[in-house]
Amino acid sequence: MSRQVIAKVSQQALLHNVEVVRALAKDSKILAMVKANAYGHGLVQVAKALSTVDALGVASIEEALHIRQAGVKTDIVLMEGIFNADELTLVQTHRFILVVHHFSQIQALQAYEKPLLQKFKVWLKVNTGMNRLGFSPAEFQDAYSMLKRLPQVEFIGSMTHFAKADEKDNESTLRQYQQFYALLSEKEGLRCLANSAGILAWPQSHADWVRPGLMLYGASPFPNSTGRDLNLKPAMSLHSTVIAIREVNAGEQVGYGGMWESFGHCSKIAIIAMGYGDGYPWHAKNGTPVLVNQQRVGTVGRISMDMLAVDVSSLNDVKVGDPVVLWGDDLPIEEVARHAGTIPYELFCRFTERVTVEMTN
Ligand SMILES: Cc1ncc(COP(=O)(O)O)c(C=O)c1O
Incomplete structure (x- = not known):
């Protein structure tokens, strides 16, 4: 027999974990993170197994194409948006949804001249303290207005990402949350903030959409607990x-x-x-x-x-x-x-x- 090193992934456990998310965030839709080969669990097989989620999140157009070409019809969100303007044609063809975190991405949308199959669906990313991707609070109004004005864009809403949601006593998550809501007051569109730790520890952040990753795979985002402690099943x-x-x-x-x-x-x-x-x-x-x-x-x-x-x-x-x-x-x-x-x-x-x-x- 050949060398047998096998990672077995349980579809039943994945679906159980989706239900845990649903039970915690009853009024939110689920954008399931399947980037990085579905956290090592196998991109296509997990994308197919997660039949009960509302959308799938990936880090690149290659990941998105891989899933789409395998026949998955679920909405797919490019969590870092496009890396260059050429990708927009594929975004159109395959109806990918874009996160926009930088003015150059808005400019690429603005300059898109081919006939539209449908409008580009766009989430606006706001930086509220993670200091990774997203428009700063000072830039937000401009980015928002530019996107809203573009006839080729259907604005879905705004998202931000927590830096310390796994630290249950750290108030910085609340500050990020408050800043996000302050910026968005009177603004149209859906809201999306919570990763796994946000879903589990910060119920006020559930909003319209949640973005679980690790917890779907049955592991805990907190340093001193296991997935089992959180009613998750290791996938x-x-x-x-x-x-x-x-x-x-x-x-x-x-x-x-x-x-x-x-x-x-x-x-x-x-x-x-x-x-x-x-x-x-x-x-x-x-x-x-x-x-x-x-x-x-x-x-x-x-x-x-x-x-x-x-x-x-x-x-x-x-x-x-x-x-x-x-x-x-x-x-x-x-x-x-x-x-x-x-x-x-x-x-x-x-x-x-x-x-x-x-x-x-
Ligand atoms: C923007 C964004 N949202 C959500 C997630 C999911 O995070 P987690 O796996 O902690 O649930 C990630 C993961 O890195 C992310 O980058």
């Missing part, structure tokens, strides 16, 4: 197998640099087909949890490119071919992320093409 479980077992004598070390030593007694070590060449984090510390035969053990030594080692001295009957779960239902990705000094977002996005990502029911 992904990452699987591999044991490919070797060895006895390591007291005083012997394991792996590159000998970063782990069997102290005072002999240890049983299982080698697993999973390494940083698959996307598993090299930074994972000794003791990062792994499930072997559904039982929790910890990594020992450095993660290699194609393999990692775990101490299975406490387990009976471990053998080559036994199943291994690196994260999933019974092993929260948040815990693995903490051991590796990173966040679930990054773990999801690290997979290389060696990992098969497949949808299950």
Whole structure:
């Protein structure tokens, strides 16, 4: 059998998580983030599985085309808009919706001279403190008026993005929210503010549309909780197998640099087909949890490119071919992320093409 490193994605869990969003933000439509290969879960398969959302959010026209050409009819929003004016023809053909965050994008719309198949649907992005994309409060009025005047544009509404919504006691989210609403008072159009942390922690920010990403995949955006704590279901479980077992004598070390030593007694070590060449984090510390035969053990030594080692001295009957779960239902990705000094977002996005990502029911 060939090397089996598989990320299984549960459609049922994805749809459950959509329902959690719906229950929390009852009056809001859902713009589901599927950018970055649907946070590593497989762009097309997730776009198809998320049949109950109102729109899909991507980072580039390539991502948008990929979904559309796979037959997905759901509205697709280019979250960073166009990167150059040539993209507008494809935007027309495929009815993509644009975020506009910069005057050059308005100018490109203004200069569009081909016959229109339909008006360009546009969200205006406002910077209320994230200082990443969006018109500043000082620029907002100009951008808004310019867009409203363009006959080729159908103005949908305005959106902003929170910088610290995952910090439940940090009032800066409220300040961003207040600034957004102050700027938009008397302005037409829909409002969209909340990412996952906003949906979960800041109900006043739900507005007309919400933009969940991480929570759809069943993980928590907060530092000290797991998706399960929030009634979410992990959509992904990452699987591999044991490919070797060895006895390591007291005083012997394991792996590159000998970063782990069997102290005072002999240890049983299982080698697993999973390494940083698959996307598993090299930074994972000794003791990062792994499930072997559904039982929790910890990594020992450095993660290699194609393999990692775990101490299975406490387990009976471990053998080559036994199943291994690196994260999933019974092993929260948040815990693995903490051991590796990173966040679930990054773990999801690290997979290389060696990992098969497949949808299950
Ligand atoms: C503009 C915007 N909205 C929403 C999201 C979704 O955020 P989250 O995955 O934290 O829900 C992102 C993600 O990076 C984003 O960039």
